[in-house]
Amino acid sequence: MAHGRDTLVRDGRARPCRRTLRLLGSLLLVGTGLSMTGAVPAQATAPTPLDRVIPAPASVAPGGSPYRITRGTHIHVDGSPEARGVAEYLAALLRPSTGYRLPVTDHGAGGIRLRLAQGPFGAEGYRLDSGRGGVTITAARPAGLFHGVQTLRHLLPAAVEKDTVQPGPWLIAGGTVQDRPRYGWRGAMLDVSRHFFTVDQVKRFIDQLALYKINKLHLHLSDDQGWRIAIDSWPRLATYGGSTEVGGGPGGHYTKAQYKEIVRYAASRYLEVVPEIDMPGHTNAALASYAGLNCDGVAPPLYTGTEVGFSSLCVGEESTYDFVEDVVRELAALTPGRYLHIGGDEADSTSHEDYVKFMDRVQPVVAEYGKTVVGWHQLTGATPATGALVQYWGLDSTSAEEKARVVKAAQEGTGLILSPADRVYLDMKYTRDTPLGLSWAGYVEVRRSYDWDPGAYLPGVPEGAVRGVEAPLWTETIEDSGQVEYMAFPRLPGVAEVGWSAAGSRDWERYKVRLAAQAERWKALGVEWYRSPQVPWGAAGR
Structure with missing residues (x-):
């Protein structure tokens, strides 16, 4: 049997050499967001703040550890076909860039959970709770779950929008977002x-x-x-x-x-x-x-x-x-x-x-x-x-x-x-x-x-x-x-x-910074945009 340059033959069996083992180890660590030294990349230690979302949520309470989407993450739903539809949408959105299976299931706990329940949400509002053990989005209606998923999307790195596997890691800041629109x-x-x-x-x-x-x-x-x-x-x-x-x-x-x-x-x-x-x-x-x-x-x-x-x-x-x-x-x-x-x-x-x-x-x-x-x-x-x-x-x-x-x-x-x-x-x-x-x-x-x-x-x-x-x-x-x-x-x-957020929560000086942060997401999505000089785009605007 002929073997490539990156394998050795011992005891009659082909075994990978040290170079191959190092390469495989590197790839596995990249897939989990770790370097060869065990250090976590900078973006892993600083997930997108909860208040970086557009439109601005009604209420944000940051705190606690972030949740990390991994190869073992499941998306949990109740028995509602509408909730399952939103969950399948989310899974389809995340799979290409993460490379993870992200199965949708109505069993188990942890991971990402979408649930329909009564509460002060109205027809389109939602609550997002994030912590080390998982993320839960709760809404009274499926539209609220869908809007909560968009907030989850904004909280992930912009690379989540790409259609090829990216290194991650995929962190969601800890805390609670409570949200509902101003106008219908x-x-x-x-x-x-x-x-x-x-x-x-x-x-x-x-x-x-x-x-x-x-x-x-x-x-x-x-x-x-x-x-x-x-x-x-x-x-x-x-x-x-x-x-x-x-x-x-x-x-x-x-x-x-x-x-x-x-x-x-x-x-x-x-x-x-x-x-x-x-x-x-x-x-x-x-x-x-x-x-x-x-x-x-x-x-x-x-x-x-x-x-x-x-x-x-x-x-x-x-x-x-x-x-x-x-x-x-x-x-x-x-x-x-x-x-x-x-x-x-x-x-x-x-x-x-x-x-x-x-x-x-x-x-x-x-x-x-x-x-x-x-x-x-x-x-x-x-x-x-x-x-x-x-x-x-x-x-x-x-x-x-x-x-x-x-x-x-x-x-x-x-x-x-x-x-x-x-x-x-x-x-x-x-x-x-x-x-x-x-x-x-x-x-x-x-x-x-x-x-x-x-x-x-x-x-x-x-x-x-x-x-x-x-x-x-x-x-x-x-x-x-x-x-x-x-x-x-x-x-x-x-x-x-303007249509979603309360008038008192909107401020141009803060908004333009949040808007500039959207540029990396538009790049990942292949969206053309006008580089307005009113917005501090930084490197993303070049």
């Missing part, structure tokens, strides 16, 4: 109409949202430049109306199966999809697809520019409402979430009288198919339906009259989602030199997107009327995932914290 609506919007994004690209965005406990994905599915969802009763909407995009590219649309896969994937990350069909304006893709939707019976050409306000459904024709009902019925059947967004902004080619008539006809259709109306804040120029939410995208410079309508609606019971364009529109340029984005709402640097309070943003609005915040990303200039990420990061985590 913490959203981001992706405009897939100006430029189309594939199912996989949308899934990548969903994963990035989940990392920061965002719970709503608003998909802008129709506009002048493209219709992106298949509607069986009006097939040319997708096949013709979806055949292009800004600049004249190939466009695209989601089949019903593809849309359902996006909804399923979002739900697995505890995000609710809110689909938007914008109307009566922003409808050129629909008007081009069906001549009968135009008052003159003539279909306009497809549109690949970026102007707004020129299109309108024909409010006086009954066929318009047949169209609306068919679209709402089919989209509602595909969407298990509670909401359907009907747009309503920049309907400059629709008279005020026609706008009011249209909204009075359309809002009951949404309710008929079991959904709650969401509309842009221009809906307050009509009469928002009972229970409707309006999404405010105005600026500091928005007219007093327009703001007064929004305030009045809020005072009368309409809920508000705050998306001020000069604070949280992710498509706004950071500075004059930003190569992507627009600047009609001004330049929005990282501090500006973070340093505001939704509860006090519109004077006269009852604080209880504010349901949350949402960061829209319009895509006139955005064509791929890398560009989405460059515009979203580092602003998106700040908006997530």
